Amino acid sequence: MSVYLSVAPPDGFTKWGESEWDRWLREHPWEAAERICSRGDWAIFLFQIRQSAQKAKKLFEPLLDALVNERPLSSQEADDLLMGLEAAREEFSTQAATVMKQHNGNFASAEDLDAMVAAARARIGGEPTLADVWKDVYDQLEKVLEAAQEQKRGIYFGNV
Numbered sequence: 001m002s003v004y005l006s007v008a009p010p011d012g013f014t015k016w017g018e019s020e021w022d023r024w025l026r027e028h029p030w031e032a033a034e035r036i037c038s039r040g041d042w043a044i045f046l047f048q049i050r051q052s053a054q055k056a057k058k059l060f061e062p063l064l065d066a067l068v069n070e071r072p073l074s075s076q077e078a079d080d081l082l083m084g085l086e087a088a089r090e091e092f093s094t095q096a097a098t099v100m101k102q103h104n105g106n107f108a109s110a111e112d113l114d115a116m117v118a119a120a121r122a123r124i125g126g127e128p129t130l131a132d133v134w135k136d137v138y139d140q141l142e143k144v145l146e147a148a149q150e151q152k153r154g155i156y157f158g159n160v
Contacts, residue, residue, distance in 0.1 A: 003042040003070065004033035005144045008156040011074045033158060036140045041116075043068070044108045045137050049084075052099055052130060053091040059084030070157035078154045082145040089138055092130035097121075099130060 009016075009024055016024070036042065046067055050057050063081055066073055073081060097117045101110060120128035120135070131138070148155050 001039045003036045003039055004158055005036055005141070005155050006031050006033040006158070007144060007148045007151060008072055008154040011154055014072060034140055034144050036144075037137050040108075040112070041137065044112070044116075045134055047107045048092075048100060048130065048134070049088050052095060053088045056084050056088035056091055059087055072154055072156040074154045075148065075152055078145055078148045081155075082142070082149060085138060085141055085145065089131050089134075092134060095130045097128040097130055097133045100133065 009028070013020075013024075037045070046060070046064065049060050050064075059080060060067070063073065063077055063084070065071070066077070067081075097120055100113045100117065116133050117128060120132040123135075124132050144155055
């Protein structure tokens with residue numbers, strides 16, 4: 001299973017009835033969801049932010065329940081998530097990828113973490129930082145969050 005994100009219709013769409021949805025879909029082409037990563041990697045990513053990125057953790061914490069349970073985020077929450085993501089990338093860029101195992105707390109298998117670090121090492125041709133390990137997740141998340149910010153809309157999870 002994978003985690004998918006897309007720009008949401010305007011805030012409040014979760015309360016729309018059938019007629020509002022019909023009108024919206026007639027006027028707006030459906031936006032394809034972007035694959036962010038596997039659900040397992042998503043859980044590890046969120047866990048790593050909580051363990052290894054203290055500034056970003058404060059920005060992610062109010063959104064954590066929605067992120068873990070794949071619930072829609074309002075436009076303001078999506079903006080907050082983008083700020084948190086930028087803070088996490090900055091903090092992670094100063095930490096060696098090996099810190100993943102130190103701050104793991106038996107959350108993920110050592111083999112999974114080793115494979116993530118090895119893939120980043122192969123991709124960059126040297127010793128990776130945590131930011132290098134999570135580069136693809138950052139890139140995909142930023143793509144969706146920047147589109148949402150540009151349109152002043154939130155995001156939602158799902159493969160539609």
